[in-house]
Amino acid sequence: MKNNTPHHIWHVDAKINSLQLLRITLTERTTRLDLGYQANDEYDYGWWINIYQETHLLTSVSERKFLMQDHKNIVTAPGRLNYESRSDWQFFSLFFAPLPLVDQYVSMIESEKPDKNNFNFYNIPLITKEAVLFKLD
Amino acid sequence: MPINKNALRRYQIIDHVILQKDLHKPTIKRMIEVCEREGLKVSKETISKDLGKMRQPRPAGLDAPIVFNFSTQEYYYEDDSFSISGIRLTREESSLLQESLVLIQCLLKTELGDKLRHAMEKVLSTSIEEPENTLGFPVLKTMEPPRSRGYEFMDLLLQACRARIPISFVHYSYSKEAFKAVVLHPCLVREFDNRWYVFGFSEGHNSARCFGLDRMYEPVLLQRSFWNCERATIDNFLNHMYGVYPLREGKTETVILQASPLVTKILSANPIHDSQKVEKNLRGVGTITLTIIPTMELIQFVRSYGPELRIIGPAWMANYDKNT
Numbered sequence: 001m002k003n004n005t006p007h008h009i010w011h012v013d014a015k016i017n018s019l020q021l022l023r024i025t026l027t028e029r030t031t032r033l034d035l036g037y038q039a040n041d042e043y044d045y046g047w048w049i050n051i052y053q054e055t056h057l058l059t060s061v062s063e064r065k066f067l068m069q070d071h072k073n074i075v076t077a078p079g080r081l082n083y084e085s086r087s088d089w090q091f092f093s094l095f096f097a098p099l100p101l102v103d104q105y106v107s108m109i110e111s112e113k114p115d116k117n118n119f120n121f122y123n124i125p126l127i128t129k130e131a132v133l134f135k136l137d
Numbered sequence: 138m139p140i141n142k143n144a145l146r147r148y149q150i151i152d153h154v155i156l157q158k159d160l161h162k163p164t165i166k167r168m169i170e171v172c173e174r175e176g177l178k179v180s181k182e183t184i185s186k187d188l189g190k191m192r193q194p195r196p197a198g199l200d201a202p203i204v205f206n207f208s209t210q211e212y213y214y215e216d217d218s219f220s221i222s223g224i225r226l227t228r229e230e231s232s233l234l235q236e237s238l239v240l241i242q243c244l245l246k247t248e249l250g251d252k253l254r255h256a257m258e259k260v261l262s263t264s265i266e267e268p269e270n271t272l273g274f275p276v277l278k279t280m281e282p283p284r285s286r287g288y289e290f291m292d293l294l295l296q297a298c299r300a301r302i303p304i305s306f307v308h309y310s311y312s313k314e315a316f317k318a319v320v321l322h323p324c325l326v327r328e329f330d331n332r333w334y335v336f337g338f339s340e341g342h343n344s345a346r347c348f349g350l351d352r353m354y355e356p357v358l359l360q361r362s363f364w365n366c367e368r369a370t371i372d373n374f375l376n377h378m379y380g381v382y383p384l385r386e387g388k389t390e391t392v393i394l395q396a397s398p399l400v401t402k403i404l405s406a407n408p409i410h411d412s413q414k415v416e417k418n419l420r421g422v423g424t425i426t427l428t429i430i431p432t433m434e435l436i437q438f439v440r441s442y443g444p445e446l447r448i449i450g451p452a453w454m455a456n457y458d459k460n461t
Contacts, residue, residue, distance in 0.1 A: 009305055009357065011318035022307050022318045025357075034307055034355060036316030089309060091316065091354045132305060132320065133360035 008101065008131035014121050018042075021108070021121050026131075031057065031066065031096040033108060035119075039086040048080040049090060051119065052110050057096045060105040060123075070095035103127050147172060147179065147187050148199065152221045155203070155212055163212045188212065191221065282331040287350030294335050294356065297323045301363040306356035308348055317341070321348065322364040324371055327381065329434065334381045336374050338364045345370045347381045373430060379410055380434020387430050390451055394425040397445040401425070404446075409438065424449070 007027040014021040018040050025032040039047045053076045057066035074092035075081055081090065099106065104126050111118040150171050155163045165184050172179045191201040202215035214220075297304050303322045310317070323337035332349060339346040345366050374381070377389055396404060401423030405415050412428040429435070431454055439446050448455045 009359075011305065011320065013318070020316045022316050023305070023355075034318075036307065036309065038314050038316070087314065089314065089316075091307060091309065093355070134305060134357045 007134050008128070009134050010126055010131050012124055014124055016119070016121060017116070019119055021124065024106070024124070024126060025134075026099055026101060026126075028098060030069070031099045033094045033096070035092055035094070037090045037092070039083060039088055041086060046082065046084050047086070047088075048082045049092075050075050050077045050080050051092075051094065052077050055094065055108065055110045055119070057099065058107045058109060059099055061100060061102055066096045066099060068094055068096055099126070101128060143177060144187065144190075146175070146177060147184070148191055148221060150175060150177075151184065151187060151191065151212075152201075155214055156220060158211070158213060162209070164210055165212075285332060285351050287353050288333065290350055290353060290356050291326065291333065293358070294323060294326050294350070297356075297358060298325055298335075298337075301365075303359040303361055303363055304356045305359055306348075307354040309352045309354065311352065319348065320359065321346070322366070324366045325375070326350075327375070329381050336366075336371075336381070338366050340364075345374070347374070376411075378430045378432050378434075379427075379438065380432035382433045384431045384433060384436075384457070385453070389428060389430050390454075392427045392429055392431060392435070392451065392454060393449040394427070394439060395447055395449050396423040396425055396442075398422060400442050400445045409435070 007025065009026075010024045012021055012024060018038050020036045020038075021033060022036055023032075023034040025034070037049055051068070051071060051074050053068065055068040059066070072093040072095075073090065074094075083090070094108075105123040106126055107123060108119070108121040110120055114120045151168050154161065154168045154171055157163070161167050165181055168184050169179055169181065172184075188203055190197075191199045192203050194200050199221050201221055202219055203212055204215050205212055294304070296302070301322075303320055305318065305320050308317050308319045309315075320340040321335065321337045322340075323335050325336050327334050327336060327347075332351065334347050334349055335353075336345065336347045338344070339348075373383075373387065373389075398417075398421030401415060401417060401421060404413070404423070404425060409425070410427050410429050412426075414426045416424045416426075418424075427435075431451075436448070436454070436457060439448055448457075
């Protein structure tokens with residue numbers, strides 16, 4: 001049976017270092033974050049990416065941690081996706097438990113004690129009326 | 138009417154036998170013989186049932202005005218001009234269609250391509266002429282580039298274009314080395330030089346834009362109203378460009394190229410654009426005039442011929458070629 005409940009998608013353009021947070025998608029089953037990584041001049045001897053399994057979302061409307069449930073086009077640490085060139089790029093997606101459908105600020109936390117290599121985004125506004133509705137196939 | 142492949146083939150044979158009444162007696166015996174020659178094992182009962190089925194009105198049958206002559210034991214069409222294929226295919230026409238099928242197979246390797254191929258095979262089955270090739274290699278060979286990234290989105294994009302549904306996707310720019318989330322109201326999908334592009338109105342750019350499928354990630358259909366592109370914009374994109382990425386304001390200009398005698402010959406035989414005009418001097422050096430929207434692909438095309446082809450005008454385009 002197809003689910004006709006509208007799903008929400010936010011186009012965001014948040015950036016930390018070489019990582020861009022591009023879209024946040026909210027369905028009744030999941031919260032999906034689409035991200036793009038572009039290496040830069042810092043990486044003369046190749047580079048790699050991965051994501052910590054404990055990566056989670058925090059929201060301004062709840063105390064709950066929304067844990068990462070799945071990932072696509074990236075591996076969890078200690079695994080690594082290795083690249084040779086600083087012109088290489090990687091598009092990947094992270095999946096979390098569904099957020100409540102209310103206006104809120106969302107943070108993606110890869111590490112609670114981050115260093116410069118961690119993928120942490122803070123206080124991304126998700127305003128319901130700014131979302132675009134989309135339909136699942 | 139759902140018809141299985143063998144039944145459709147038998148109907149075509151029956152049709153063929155009836156139409157060839159001047160050559161052979163259109164009897165059930167003859168129909169069975171032709172079926173067997175075509176590799177179909179059939180009984181008299183099967184052919185009788187087929188004749189009955191063909192007589193039934195559409196959509197259950199084919200509405201064929203088949204009449205049986207008891208005295209001669211022959212079948213014929215009451216209407217002499219009737220044929221279930223509508224168009225009678227000669228051997229040459231059938232062969233031509235078979236070749237077209239090869240082209241379609243090369244062009245479209247998506248689910249859509251499979252459907253189209255299936256449709257084409259049905260068309261082909263309206264002729265019982267089998268393509269004859271005992272050489273062991275294809276006599277028609279087209280370039281078959283490997284399937285590029287992003288091709289898997291073709292069906293979704295065509296659906297969006299046909300049903301006028303906006304889409305959201307992430308685009309990666311090779312030149313800027315950056316990602317961007319895009320909302321596009323797609324009008325059409327176009328192939329150029331074995332690469333596929335979707336064209337439509339981009340909300341972020343507030344204008345018509347073209348995006349390579351190979352740079353696209355995770356397109357989804359949106360639930361929101363559709364914004365049309367102007368017809369003139371679509372017309373420009375389809376007909377007045379060599380390539381897909383216009384330069385400057387995307388206005389039509391007169392582009393003049395100078396070509397060596399060799400390249401003049403090649404381009405005379407293989408015009409760049411419908412608007413192309415060629416003038417040659419006594420030595421065979423050609424001045425090629427195009428009325429066209431300048432594009433990056435046109436410049437790249439000129440560059441591909443090295444010193445044998447160069448841009449004379451407009452000045453900005455000639456300098457673009459020199460400075461980049």
